[in-house]
Amino acid sequence: MKKPNGIYVSPTQFAKFGQGRRAAKPLTRQIATRDRRPDFNALGAFLPNPDPVLKAQGKDIKIYRELRTEPQVGGNIRRRKGAVKALEWGIEKKNAKRRAVSLIEGVFHDLPLKRIISEMLDATLYGYQPMETLWEAAAGHLTPTAVIGKPPEWFHFDNENRLRFLTRESRREGELLPPYKFLLPRQEATYDNPYGFPDLSMVFWPTVFKKGGMTFWLDFSEKYGGAWAVGKLPRNTLEDEIEAFADRLTDMIQDAVAVIPDDTSVEIKEAGGKGASADIFERLLMFCRSEVNFALLGQNQASEASSTNASAKAGLEVTKDIRDDDKSIVEDTLNTLIQWIHHFNFGDGHTPLFHMWEQEEVDDVQAKRDSLLVTAGARFTNNYFRRAYGLEEDDLMTEKAPDAPGKGHEESDKGSDSGPEFSEGEEVFPDQDALDAALEELASEGMHDQAATIARPILDLIQDAKDYTEVMERLAGIYTEMDATALQETLRRAMFVSELWGHANGED
Structure with a gap:
């Protein structure tokens, strides 16, 4: 079983x-x-770009690149990239090794990071932007020496969403790329659309219509914007003479000079009643401008003359949100590069992070308040300054430990070159200063030696005695042996100086 x-x-x-x-x-x-x-329906290993504009036009990303020559589109692109490139950047240690942080910081400072970031931000325009990385072995490390953006239309994705390079040998399926070679910043890439979402697809038709509207507007302005020349001829004038007279009128519009027979006449009439028609073209152009601004900047308030100050500020907040999204694309891509560097040189483990941030302005109100508090006697810790003003740990000097209990001001100020500090408004006594100076002069004449001479018999007694009882019995006997003559003379002189100064500066 x-x-x-x-x-x-x-x-x-x-x-x-x-x-x-x-x-x-x-x-x-x-x-x-x-x-x-x-x-x-798979076309071999080739996954076509699902962008609706490219599919409708039957072209590639080159048509998006041509849009950048349009002034408004090009200006908005520069503004959007400039918002990210203006941010501060740094390498955060986190739990990484110090050697790894030092190596990566050196690599990033050697790379042309402004250009690299600008090319990475093309991913927001075209959806994806392949970046080829060149490596070099030097000083025992394998590090990138260049990161170069390549045209996106040279690449496509296969059925497994892997990036492939279209070569002469493989023009349809493409060549599968090796690992650790190509960085791939993308905007809103998904499994269904690994090509990402290109923002220039949103401005394609508004830009095309704006160009077409501009052409019609110029034709309309040329036709109805100037004065009309109306010529009058006799009824039985021949057709050839009429055509010749029309040519003269055309030349007159250009040159403002004409020669006509005396039996003909010319009237100049101003164009009128066409303002409403001209406004139609202007509204079309302004609508297209607004669509381009919304697509690239997320708002239309900060770039139009009719916007108010409040609406312009609100529009800038929307632009900051888009800037933060663009910043995250750059951070993710460069953090991938950091992981590659760490893998080649230190193996797997905790890696530092590339981070970008906006330099915050110092709050003037808070700074003035803190200054007044310090003047009044308040003391702030370094932790407070780091929290309040965004300072780094090594921006501030190490705090001095407070004086131990029991130490007087004289001991705490010992070794200070600046001398004692007085609070603002404290009264100064010149008499006391002079007296202190006199006492210091007297002390320098040997008061320490005089005191040592007086105490010498006591010290000898302590060294010769057998116990504490013998010291106490003999202490009264040696009092007469203590010579205090020099000390008495010094004290007498000090009292004399004090009394003399009091008589000279005393009040009646």
Whole structure:
């Protein structure tokens, strides 16, 4: 009898051996893929760009690049890139090794980061922007020496969303790229659309219509914007003479000079009643301008003359949100590069992070308040300055430890070149200063030596005595041996100086 390949986990439930492993297999692989869809028609390994504008035009990203020559589109692109390039940047250590941070900081300072960031931001315009990385082995490390943006139309994605390079040998499927070679910043890329979303697709038709409207507007202005010359000829004038006279009128419009027979006349009539028609073209152009601003900047208030100050400020906040999204694309891409550098030189582990931020302005109100508090005697810690003003840890000097209890001002100020400090408004006594100077002069004449001479018999007694009782018994006997003559003379002189100064400067 064959034994069951399993075990009863309950009186009514039997589980076969290995059933859990087989059940876990679907959890580790994708089920919903393109290859299993009935409506997916694969063109070999080539996945076409689903951009609707490119599909309708039957062209590639080159048509988007041509849009950048239009003044408004080009200006908005520069403004959008400039907002990101103006940010501060740095390498955060996190839990990475100090050697790794030092190496990566050196690499990033050697790279032309402004140009690299500008090329990475082309991903917001075209949806994706391949960046080829060149590596070099030097000083025991493998580091990137250049990061170069390549035209996006040279690449496409396969059915597995892998980037491929279209070569002469493989013009359709493309060549699969090696790892650690191409960075790929993308905007809103998904499984369904690995090409990302290009913002220039939103400005294509408004720009085309604006160019067409401008052409019609120029024709309209030329036709109805100037004066009309009306010539009058006799009724029986021949057709050839009429055409010749019309040519003269045309020349007159250009040169303002004409020679006509005396039996003809010319009237100049101003164009009128066409203002409403001209406004139609102007409104069309302004509408197209607004659409371009909304697509690239997210608002139309900060760039139109009719906007108010409040609406312009509100529009700038929207622009900051778009700037932060663009910044995250740059940060993610450069952090991928940092991971590659760390992998080649230090293996797997914690890596530092590339971070961009806006330099905050110092709050003048808070700074003035803190200045007044310091003047009044308040003391702030370095932690407060770091929190309040966004300073780094090494921007501030190490705080001096407070004086230990029991130490007087004289001991705490010992070694200070600046001398004692007085608070503002404290009264100064010149008499006391003079007296202190006199006492210091007297002390310099040997008061220390005089005191040592007086205490010498006591010190000798302590050294010769056997115990404390003997010291106390002999102490009264040596009092007469203590010579205090010099000390008495010094004190007498000090008292004389004090009394003399008091008589000279005392009040009646």
